[in-house]
Amino acid sequence: ASLLALILTVVLAGVVLGRVGSWFDFHPFGLFAEPDTEIDDRQPAVVLQMQSLARLETMNYTIEKVIEAEKGGNAIQDLLFGDRLPLIAHGNVIAGVDLGTLDAEDVEVSEDNAVTVRLPASEIFVATLDNDQTRVYDRERGWLSRGDAEIETEARQAAEASILQAACEQGILEQAATEARTQIESLLGALEFETVTVVAPTGTCPVDEESSSD
Numbered sequence: 026a027s028l029l030a031l032i033l034t035v036v037l038a039g040v041v042l043g044r045v046g047s048w049f050d051f052h053p054f055g056l057f058a059e060p061d062t063e064i065d066d067r068q069p070a071v072v073l074q075m076q077s078l079a080r081l082e083t084m085n086y087t088i089e090k091v092i093e094a095e096k097g098g099n100a101i102q103d104l105l106f107g108d109r110l111p112l113i114a115h116g117n118v119i120a121g122v123d124l125g126t127l128d129a130e131d132v133e134v135s136e137d138n139a140v141t142v143r144l145p146a147s148e149i150f151v152a153t154l155d156n157d158q159t160r161v162y163d164r165e166r167g168w169l170s171r172g173d174a175e176i177e178t179e180a181r182q183a184a185e186a187s188i189l190q191a192a193c194e195q196g197i198l199e200q201a202a203t204e205a206r207t208q209i210e211s212l213l214g215a216l217e218f219e220t221v222t223v224v225a226p227t228g229t230c231p232v233d234e235e236s237s238s239d
Contacts, residue, residue, distance in 0.1 A: 071134070071140065071142075072132050074212070075132075075209065075212070076124055076125055079125045080121055080123050080124070080125065081124050081205055081208065082119050082120075082150060083120065083122065083147075083200075083201045083204035083205045084119070084120045084200050085117065085119050086118040086192045087117055088115075088116055088118065088191050089116075090113075091112070091114070092111070092180050092184040092187060093110070093111050094109075094176045094180035094183070095108070095110070110161055110180055111161070111163055112159065112160070112161055112162075112177070112184055113159065113160050113161075114154060114188060115155045115158035115159050116155055116159070116185060117151065117155060118149065118188060118189055118197060119149070120147055120149050120192075120200075121147065121150055121205060122144050122145055122146075122201065122205040123145055123148065126145050127144070131144075134218075137220075138218055138219040138220070139218060139220035140213055140216075140220070141222040142209060142213070142224065143224045144202075144205055144223060144225045147199075147201040147202040147225070147227055147228040149189065149193075149230070152185060152188060152192070186232060189231065189232055190230070190232045193232060198227050198228050198229075202225040202226060202227045202228070205225050206223045206224075209225075
């Protein structure tokens with residue numbers, strides 16, 4: 026009993042000395058010193074830092090295509106009432122990743138100073154015609170045709186969809202995802218993580234989505 030009491034006395038004395046020593050930044054017995062508090066606050070900081078980028082535009086395509094809109098029928102109808110409108114369409118398609126939708130669950134920071142980020146799928150942000158550079162050339166009308174007032178509007182709408190489809194076929198979404206991964210890896214590398222893993226999936230072209238829903 027006396028041995029147990031002696032041990033308890035030594036332990037209590039060590040704890041007291043450790044506590045007092047911590048007040049004066051002096052630890053006579055390291056075994057009994059109060060441990061330091063460790064806080065890992067990188068994960069929310071990483072999420073917020075990436076969210077602040079919002080829509081990360083990573084790829085911009087400029088595309089020019091010739092679109093032809095035509096109202097006609099047989100040879101006689103074409104001669105009398107036909108209306109043919111060739112259009113040189115010039116437009117821009119911008120793609121990237123919307124980091125504003127990134128959640129805390131999409132970012133994992135491990136104890137060995139490694140980070141894994143799962144980005145949202147790449148998407149099209151803008152697909153529009155440049156009205157200053159899109160123009161009609163050599164419009165052909167039949168002898169009795171007054172011209173269809175809607176034909177140019179329909180041609181421009183078709184041209185916008187055609188430019189978007191062309192950008193998708195040339196791989197704008199794949200390239201946007203790849204570039205987003207590269208940029209986020211660079212950002213996280215600057216935060217001094219030992220290992221950085223970024224998963225960047227490729228999105229679906231809006232034209233393909235519309236086709237599959239029809």
